Amino acid sequence: MMPGSTYRIDASYREEATLANGTRVLLRLVQPGDRELLRRGFGQLSDTSRYLRFFATKTELTEAELTQLTELDGVHQLALGALAEGPDGMEGLGIARFARDPATPAIAEAAVTVTDTAQGSGLGTLLLARLAEAARERGIAWFRGEFLAENERVRAMIAEACPDARLVARGESILVEVPLAGASGPAPGSRLLGHVAGGRLALRLRHLLLKGS
Amino acid sequence: MERFWTQHYDPGVPADLQFTERTLVGIFEETCREFPTRPAVTLKGRTLTYAQLREQVNRFATALRTLGVTTDSRVALWMPNLPQLVIAYFATLKLGAQAVGTNPLYVEREIEHQFNDAGVDVVVTLDFLWWGKLRGVLDRTPVKHVVVTSIPDYLPFPLNLLAPLKLKKTGQYVKVPREPRVHFFRELLQQSAPDTTSPTYGWEHPALLLYTGGTTGVSKGAVLTHRNLSCNAQQAAAWFPGVERGHEALLACLPYFHSFGNTVSLLWPILLGAHIVLAPNPRDIADLVASIRKYRITLFPAVPALYTGIINFPRIERVDISSVKYCFSGSAPLAVDVMSRFETLTGGKITEGFGLTESSPITHVNPLSGLRKPGSIGIPLPATDMKIVDTDTGTRELALNDEGELCVRGPQVMAGYWNRPRETAEMLRDGWLHTGDLARVDDDGYTFICGRKKDLVIVSGYNVYPDEVDQVLFAHPAVLEAATLGVPDERQGEHVKSFVVLRPGASASAEDILAYCRGQLAPYKVPKEITFLPELPKSAMLKILRRELRAQETARITAPTG
Numbered sequence: 001m002m003p004g005s006t007y008r009i010d011a012s013y014r015e016e017a018t019l020a021n022g023t024r025v026l027l028r029l030v031q032p033g034d035r036e037l038l039r040r041g042f043g044q045l046s047d048t049s050r051y052l053r054f055f056a057t058k059t060e061l062t063e064a065e066l067t068q069l070t071e072l073d074g075v076h077q078l079a080l081g082a083l084a085e086g087p088d089g090m091e092g093l094g095i096a097r098f099a100r101d102p103a104t105p106a107i108a109e110a111a112v113t114v115t116d117t118a119q120g121s122g123l124g125t126l127l128l129a130r131l132a133e134a135a136r137e138r139g140i141a142w143f144r145g146e147f148l149a150e151n152e153r154v155r156a157m158i159a160e161a162c163p164d165a166r167l168v169a170r171g172e173s174i175l176v177e178v179p180l181a182g183a184s185g186p187a188p189g190s191r192l193l194g195h196v197a198g199g200r201l202a203l204r205l206r207h208l209l210l211k212g213s
Numbered sequence: 214m215e216r217f218w219t220q221h222y223d224p225g226v227p228a229d230l231q232f233t234e235r236t237l238v239g240i241f242e243e244t245c246r247e248f249p250t251r252p253a254v255t256l257k258g259r260t261l262t263y264a265q266l267r268e269q270v271n272r273f274a275t276a277l278r279t280l281g282v283t284t285d286s287r288v289a290l291w292m293p294n295l296p297q298l299v300i301a302y303f304a305t306l307k308l309g310a311q312a313v314g315t316n317p318l319y320v321e322r323e324i325e326h327q328f329n330d331a332g333v334d335v336v337v338t339l340d341f342l343w344w345g346k347l348r349g350v351l352d353r354t355p356v357k358h359v360v361v362t363s364i365p366d367y368l369p370f371p372l373n374l375l376a377p378l379k380l381k382k383t384g385q386y387v388k389v390p391r392e393p394r395v396h397f398f399r400e401l402l403q404q405s406a407p408d409t410t411s412p413t414y415g416w417e418h419p420a421l422l423l424y425t426g427g428t429t430g431v432s433k434g435a436v437l438t439h440r441n442l443s444c445n446a447q448q449a450a451a452w453f454p455g456v457e458r459g460h461e462a463l464l465a466c467l468p469y470f471h472s473f474g475n476t477v478s479l480l481w482p483i484l485l486g487a488h489i490v491l492a493p494n495p496r497d498i499a500d501l502v503a504s505i506r507k508y509r510i511t512l513f514p515a516v517p518a519l520y521t522g523i524i525n526f527p528r529i530e531r532v533d534i535s536s537v538k539y540c541f542s543g544s545a546p547l548a549v550d551v552m553s554r555f556e557t558l559t560g561g562k563i564t565e566g567f568g569l570t571e572s573s574p575i576t577h578v579n580p581l582s583g584l585r586k587p588g589s590i591g592i593p594l595p596a597t598d599m600k601i602v603d604t605d606t607g608t609r610e611l612a613l614n615d616e617g618e619l620c621v622r623g624p625q626v627m628a629g630y631w632n633r634p635r636e637t638a639e640m641l642r643d644g645w646l647h648t649g650d651l652a653r654v655d656d657d658g659y660t661f662i663c664g665r666k667k668d669l670v671i672v673s674g675y676n677v678y679p680d681e682v683d684q685v686l687f688a689h690p691a692v693l694e695a696a697t698l699g700v701p702d703e704r705q706g707e708h709v710k711s712f713v714v715l716r717p718g719a720s721a722s723a724e725d726i727l728a729y730c731r732g733q734l735a736p737y738k739v740p741k742e743i744t745f746l747p748e749l750p751k752s753a754m755l756k757i758l759r760r761e762l763r764a765q766e767t768a769r770i771t772a773p774t775g
Contacts, residue, residue, distance in 0.1 A: 097754070101753075150639070167605035
């Protein structure tokens with residue numbers, strides 16, 4: 001924690017973890033200087049992973065997008081990256097990020113991306129757990145996300161992490177809203193989860209937080 | 214779900230079906246033995262009887278064997294509905310090799326992908342397709358031999374002499390020079406003795422690879438076994454108890470490289486010992502009408518656009534098309550007034566069906582004389598189960614009238630995707646085919662399609678995966694971003710529309726981009742419209758919001774004009 005910071009997960013946050021496949025990773029917040037790291041990480045994603053993440057074919061990240069993805073205020077927008085030692089220095093294996101809904105500050109849109117080589121190692125779940133903790137510290141009570149209905153991997157991850165999460169199909173995509181551990185009451189104006197018992201979901205996420213640490 | 218819908222089957226349609234365990238070659242052989250002198254295939258007035266067809270199939274089987282084709286070979290059949298295709302199809306199956314259906318409209322990029330993905334060893338194709346498309350990419354594929362034929366090869370005299378002059382003008386005839394690895398269909402038949410061996414494989418053996426799109430624009434091959442296809446043809450036959458074996462004539466205007474045409478316009482009539490009248494150019498409505506009249510066509514499977522074309526044909530009421538008994542409509546909903554008018558004109562019955570490439574394809578059909586429900590795809594065929602599952606988990610079975618993903622199970626469901634275990638596992642779960650179609654089942658068991666789980670555009674019955682179009686657009690140097698979707702189209706059901714963001718400083722007109730697409734995509738996949746945008750709508754996580762584009766498009770279409 002930085003002097004004066006009220007958050008455990010802030011710019012000074014560093015955490016080392018060992019993934020299920022034995023890879024050692026360093027977790028830290030994404031910074032403006034990470035543009036190249038991000039660009040290279042994007043290059044590591046298969047066409048399928050890019051499609052599932054961006055809902056469309058995407059061949060590159062534009063400069064404007066790199067700015068949007070790296071220049072974050074750390075309160076309303078935050079991204080957590082996982083780095084590992086590669087043959088050419090540190091390389092990004094995954095990123096989890098949220099952006100607070102300006103109209104409903106207790107809700108943030110969240111997304112997790114893991115490079116193809118690191119998928120299935122538990123990294124996505126770990127990043128999501130830490131992201132949830134960072135969000136909770138910042139007064140965010142709910143995560144909202146959207147994934148393509150054909151994205152079986154994310155579907156499985158949600159089923160494991162939040163078996164009671166409320167999912168609503170929207171044609172080719174599925175909307176999901178999950179209350180974060182320790183959240184106080186339902187999210188104001190939540191379209192999906194107003195009537196879901198938050199306690200059980202909170203327990204599951206708490207379980208995840210413990211599992212990942 | 215119990216098969217409670219069988220109560221709505223027409224009289225004579227069995228609630229369950231005991232299948233005869235015959236491979237497609239077994240079906241073909243039996244029909245040829247039973248009806249040797251019956252007309253089997255006719256093209257523009259030239260007919261092969263079943264005995265003649267069998268002899269040519271056996272000769273071509275010998276030729277393919279000489280080219281090294283075995284049970285572990287793939288033979289791509291790349292041409293429209295011609296006698297050569299039927300001959301090559303059954304010759305390929307006779308050797309236990311897998312036929313690969315290839316759309317004649319495919320361009321180089323598409324055939325290169327398909328031939329590599331399938332591991333195609335031999336291609337049987339037309340002269341102009343070899344010369345204009347395949348020759349340039351051959352060395353980038355595993356293809357070892359190309360067998361070339363020409364449209365006039367099976368035309369009657371003197372049409373066979375006159376046709377090249379006309380076909381040359383439209384680029385559909387090229388005199389191909391001799392070169393290594395290129396063989397000529399007619400010569401191979403003349404040089405080869407009939408193969409008299411019998412297949413040794415069982416009916417679980419793979420017969421056909423039909424390609425269908427995937428998430429990231431990479432199409433994948435659905436592996437259909439002899440059992441899948443044999444059962445689907447038997448299921449189709451069971452649905453029409455009034456059809457008489459050895460007495461029917463079918464107009465084959467649905468393409469054989471497509472699963473619908475393959476089953477209802479090739480396998481079903483072969484099973485029936487029917488006379489197949491080939492219509493390689495189904496857009497020629499005058500030819501269709503003339504064929505119905507001349508050959509006293511009794512079975513006419515088609516798509517809505519063709520039924521519409523026939524009822525609007527000039528002075529159709531003066532043409533005797535009353536021979537038509539049964540029609541099978543698929544690929545898009547058939548308007549009630551079109552159905553009614555066609556039935557009045559012919560005195561026949563149209564039934565609408567539904568299916569997927571992955572299910573050979575037919576799973577659902579409306580009864581011929583029983584309860585019909587407008588907008589419904591009908592009820593499952595005999596020996597076919599269905600259920601609706603929730604789209605959240607894909608595991609919870611929903612109650613009647615609830616909307617979810619349609620899942621089907623039956624002997625017609627594919628073995629899997631060719632060399633793609635992950636995609637197979639996603640599509641086939643515990644024997645159920647997860648169709649990706651959102652549907653509900655009413656109290657009578659009639660199924661209504663409500664939408665699609667996967668982004669897919671269906672243009673005149675052909676699947677177009679938006680991402681394949683997007684990938685082509687992205688390869689254009691001026692394109693920064695693209696998003697493609699389907700737009701309602703009165704004639705084609707849907708058409709392709711793309712939204713494009715140009716790179717800063719780059720310029721390109723819609724026509725520039727469309728011209729580029731035409732070189733990379735089969736015509737039905739090429740966008741009909743291009744709209745330029747300063748940026749695509751995206752979420753805070755930079756996800757492209759196609760639904761917003763779709764909503765804008767819907768608002769544009771429904772906005773009052775004037």
